[in-house]
Structure formats: structure tokens, C-alpha cells
Amino acid sequence: MAAAASAISYADKFTVYCQAVEKQLKICGFKRNVDVLVLYLAGQGLRSIPSLSRFHRLRYLWINNNKIQDLTFLMKNYCLTELYLNNNELTDISGALKHLRVLQILFLHNNQLKNLGKTVKELKGMISLQTLNLFDNPLAQDPDYRLYVIYSLPSVQLLDRKSVTQRERESAFHLYNRERSCVVQSIAFGKRVNAPLETTVGSSRCIQPARRLMMPSGCEFGNHTNKVPFENPEDAVLLRAMTRSLMEFSSVDWNKVATCQERQLENKVEEPHEKLTVQFR
Incomplete structure (x- = not known):
């Protein structure tokens, strides 16, 4: 009886999914799977979705406001540039999104994502990602959550509906790149001294903050032509270490x-x- 009930339940879910897909194809006038670039499945009460691999050119996908708990149906959709998964029941995205190298917009807010390290690791391969929402997840309660995401995902320009500032990038660098900070301290304008690198015991993410670089306004990393003086000589050492090798x-x-x-x-x-x-x- 239990197996029969489960089969019926799955059939009902599949029917709901098929109806939602067919409705969207009809609205958009798509006749072939290869023509489908946009798919809107928001607010359909879906708990799971079969593979969307037949829409291999899909670029824009709305699945928000459902009850989705698993994302394996996205394994073949490499062309996605916008993905809206907010307001679902996701607890883990490991192994489900890292292949989306051209994704630019990702909404994951209001889910149940708890592990910040695993979540960010999954998103690191998205070199084109510019807009990311992770708020209203348990992982967002971490004290250094925002700086950690900014440091780990440097392409992101808009995080949780707020623009990422240059000051935040500098703070994130000094908070989490402890090894580079130690190297910088051993550099003295063309002369190298033997200074051992410090190691941190414990979590790979919880690193003691280093001194934050107070960079003059208008001076950016990699700009060799900007001659704006620094108030602190150590800041000049840091900038030089980032932009040149000896x-x-x-x-x-x-x-x-x-x-x-x-x-x-x-x-x-x-x-x-x-x-x-x-x-x-």
C-alpha cells in the first residue's frame, strides 16, 4: 500500500510539473525544445522537478516560491545566466550548481542553507556571477558572513541587494588572506628578509584579522600610473607586493x-x- 501511495504521489507531482512546463511553452510560443531560452515555473507548489536537460539552451529559469529540496534536475543546463531559486526548502547545494560557469544572477535567499563554507565552495567556479542573494538563510547569521562571501567570490558586485564597496573588498582581503599579510610584512623595498609564514589552527575560514590597508582615494590595485602618496609606508609596501614581482x-x-x-x-x-x-x- 505504501509503495502504491508513493507511486501515485510521484505521478501527481510529475503531472503538475508537466502541466506547468506545457503552459509556459504555449504562452511563449515555443515549438521545439531547442528554442526554449526562458522557463517560468514559480509558485507551482513543486517539490521536485525531473531533469531539464531537454532544454539545453535554457538561459533564464524561475523556480522560486516552490518547495524544492533538490537541484539535480539542473545538471545539464550549462547555459543558464539567471537562476531564481529563492523561497524554497533547499538545505544543501553541493554538487548541483558548480557547472554553471556563465551564471550572472543567482537568487538563493529564504531557504535553509546552513553551511557557509560548502555553499561558497559550490559557487566559486561561477566566474561571471555578479548578483547573489543569500540572505534569510541560517548561514547568513555568521558574524563575518558578508566579508567572507566578498573575499571568496570576487566577481560579485551586488550581494544581498547591496553593492559591494572597495572598502569591503580591502577589509575582506586583510581578514582572510593572512598568509599574504605575513609575506608583506617580510618585504622591505627590494630587500628580502627571512620571516616564517604563520599558520592558523582551526577552521580554514576563521582567521585572525590583519591590519587593514588605508588606501588613498582613487588608488586601485594594479594601477601602475597612479602616484598618490600613502600616509603609512607599510601601505605602500603592501600595494607594491600586490602589483610587482622582484x-x-x-x-x-x-x-x-x-x-x-x-x-x-x-x-x-x-x-x-x-x-x-x-x-x-
């Missing part, structure tokens, strides 16, 4: 270096040879 080459005149036989025959102490050292930035 190479050093040393050589001697081997024509003036005696061979082993010459040293044995002359039987005298060899004088130190002049070494030429050149540095490039």
Missing part, C-alpha cells in the same frame, strides 16, 4: 676565474671575484 640575477666574469689546474700550479690563494647583481621589477 627578480634578481647574479653573474661573474668566468674569464677571470682560474681553473683547477691553474690554481694547483700557481699555488696561491685565489682572490675573491667581483659579482655583478641586477634586479628587475
Whole structure:
């Protein structure tokens, strides 16, 4: 009896899904699956959706305001650029979205996502992602949630309906890139000193904050032409470390270096040879 009830329940869900899809295809006038670029399935009471692989050119998908708990139906939709999954019952998105490399807009707010690290890891491959909503999820209660997302997903420009500022990017860098901060402290304008890198024990995300770079207005990373002075010399060191590398080459005149036989025959102490050292930035 239980198996029969389950089969009926699945049939009902599949019927609801098919009806919603067919309705949208009719409204948009699509006759072939390959022509489907937009699909609106919001507010249909859907708990699960069969694979959407037949719409392999799908670019815009609304599945918000349903009861979706699983996203495996998206595994073949590589062309998606906008995806609206807000107001569902998602608890984990691991392995479901990382293939969406061209996605630009992703709404995941008002779900039940709890693990911030796993969620952000899934989104790291989205190099085109510009707009992201994660608010009204348990993971958003983390004290450093916003800075962690900004640091991990540098392409995002609008996070939770709020623009990402340059000051936030700088704060995120110094809060989570502890290793780079330690390296910067060991640099002294062209001279390298031996300074061990510090390691952090515990969570890979909970790192002690480093000093925040107070960058003059208008000066951005990678801008070699901007000569705005810094109030703190250490800030200049940091900017230089981010934008340039130092190479050093040393050589001697081997024509003036005696061979082993010459040293044995002359039987005298060899004088130190002049070494030429050149540095490039």
C-alpha cells in the first residue's frame, strides 16, 4: 500500500510539473525544445522537478516560491545566466550548481542553507556571477558572513541587494588572506628578509584579522600610473607586493676565474671575484 501511495504521489507531482512546463511553452510560443531560452515555473507548489536537460539552451529559469529540496534536475543546463531559486526548502547545494560557469544572477535567499563554507565552495567556479542573494538563510547569521562571501567570490558586485564597496573588498582581503599579510610584512623595498609564514589552527575560514590597508582615494590595485602618496609606508609596501614581482640575477666574469689546474700550479690563494647583481621589477 505504501509503495502504491508513493507511486501515485510521484505521478501527481510529475503531472503538475508537466502541466506547468506545457503552459509556459504555449504562452511563449515555443515549438521545439531547442528554442526554449526562458522557463517560468514559480509558485507551482513543486517539490521536485525531473531533469531539464531537454532544454539545453535554457538561459533564464524561475523556480522560486516552490518547495524544492533538490537541484539535480539542473545538471545539464550549462547555459543558464539567471537562476531564481529563492523561497524554497533547499538545505544543501553541493554538487548541483558548480557547472554553471556563465551564471550572472543567482537568487538563493529564504531557504535553509546552513553551511557557509560548502555553499561558497559550490559557487566559486561561477566566474561571471555578479548578483547573489543569500540572505534569510541560517548561514547568513555568521558574524563575518558578508566579508567572507566578498573575499571568496570576487566577481560579485551586488550581494544581498547591496553593492559591494572597495572598502569591503580591502577589509575582506586583510581578514582572510593572512598568509599574504605575513609575506608583506617580510618585504622591505627590494630587500628580502627571512620571516616564517604563520599558520592558523582551526577552521580554514576563521582567521585572525590583519591590519587593514588605508588606501588613498582613487588608488586601485594594479594601477601602475597612479602616484598618490600613502600616509603609512607599510601601505605602500603592501600595494607594491600586490602589483610587482622582484627578480634578481647574479653573474661573474668566468674569464677571470682560474681553473683547477691553474690554481694547483700557481699555488696561491685565489682572490675573491667581483659579482655583478641586477634586479628587475
